[in-house]
Amino acid sequence: MNQQFKSSWESKNSAELYGINRWSNDYFGLSKDGKVTAKTLNTEVTLMDIVEGMIERDLQMPVLLRIENILDAQIMRLNEAFRSAIKQSNYLSAYRGVYPIKVNQQAQVVEEIAAFGERYGHGFEVGSKPEMIAALSTLKEPGSLIICNGYKDQEFIDLGLQAIKLGFQCFFVIETPTELPIIIDRSKALGIEPTIGVRIKMTSQVSGRWNSTSGDRSIFGLTTSQLIDVVDSLKQENMLHCLKLLHCHLGSQIPNIRDIRGGVVEASRYYADLVNEGASLSHIDLGGGLAVDYTGACSNDDQSRNYSLEEYCADIVETLKHTLDEYSIDHPIIITESGRATVAYSSVLIFNILDTNTFETNGLPEPLPDEHPLLIKMREIFEYLKAESVQECYNDAHYYRDEIRALFKRGQIDLRSRSVAENLFLDILHRIADLLETLARIPPDLENLKLSLADIYYGNFSLFQSLPDIWAIDQLFPIMPLHRLDEEPTREAVLADITCDCDGKIDTFVGEHETVATLPLHPLKSGEEYYLGVFLVGAYQETLGDLHNLFGDTNVVSVRLNHDASFDFVKEIHGDTIADVLSYVEYQPAQMELNYRNTAERAVKEGRITARERQQMIKTFKASMQGYTYYEKEN
């Protein structure tokens, strides 16, 4: 690459290419010297400096990096945005946020939310007994909010009632009519009055891929007749005053703000009529749904959103006020259960590239002596290869290559000739691909040509373990190199993971204008690692992952950025060892070692190896058992 060409590419070109300023929500940017930085108020640190710190601590790739300040900043933004929307519209009550633990249940994340969220009274939404116990043991302030969703048995309800007695604001949200008698019985038995919510089944239809269960067939929530039954039962028990909260959840990642507004109108109608029925409602919980703009497109596409956080808050507050004022009903405390938007930004999966496969030839192969006529035919294609004849040349190249493959199978052409044919074929395709750039219209047959010639970059990570949503539901996450961004990326690549499973690949990326099939990357430099980051992976990825090929949990590092642009490693968790993952699938590592010792001992007895060799083999075996499941670099 000549100097002049190199200097014409700057970080800002990379910023445009990878769209970092569109999807990063201001938490990531680029330094002038071509490195990705993490940013929060008054400070900016390059991720490569953090990677260096990991290497010094022998934390091998892949690593899941959590940036605590970003998590804090998101909680702050959410609470402040609701506060200012409330002030702006003269809404006469408050906002209280809760974090749904299911979105990322890791103790480090939940503890940080509890610690930072305390200043805003940010609480938790729980959907099971384990989540309830996590909430009870992390929240410190009396008065903290706990919203209990999901099916609740007697034990769950006892935990909640005792929490109320302790001073928590714990709401039992009734999802099915069968829960109510248990709540009433246990509350009488323990002598503690419950605070109750009802979850309604919304009929507002919501677009977006996670939301096919919204509407009448929603599996959660009470139908209107069940709701009336609950109200009547509570009246009968003289407990209608315990019904304080109305709950609805339209779905996750709602891309279109109009759907959210429609849902709030419907919820307000329920709220008003329940108040008229005599319930002393004081809280309205609008669930999750606040979307993350993964593509940065700012559109109502599934992986994006057509609104800002400020607009989301303002729309909710104004719609509630407007609807309830019509009925002269007091403004309730607004609760939302934003999970995805709270945690997505704070985690980045970082991995190194182990190898690449480029589908290229080193120039035209020299003609062999007595070259087969089909090979000569193939060479002739170069003579008539022009923009006007790309389709014809493409067809011919395929025809001759396939003929040669058939001859090879029948033993009529040798391996060396076949290799020449494959190289000629690739060379022709590359020249066709170059010519396509000059065409106004690309023939349909050739649309995927660029993809079929793309490099494969092999990454040191497992898609199944670390990015399950890419594999399961084609989720898009922004991916880009962490460094060399002041250099033009001259390769086009798809990513393959370390599992060597054909599903373990990524071939859809956030592009400059739309999603694209290949990611622009830099050629590897020998003796230098090349690091990529997968961004916005804090939500829904960590616990859904599986042990495909027995690749286990990755190393996790939490950092905190300081005002002077330094940073601290505040927490580190070493990922699973090989012994760990084997025991998850019920192997017994101690027994396995014993078996191997015995196998080696037999080999000694039979004179196939020496006792000293046996010793060495057992040492390697034991060290492997305690090692990381991913590709390790020896120091």
Ligand SMILES: *Cc1c(COP(=O)(O)O)cnc(C)c1O
């Ligand atoms: C999953 C879930 C949430 C979280 O939704 P996000 O879209 O991630 O904010 C909130 N509330 C309930 C009841 C949920 O099931």
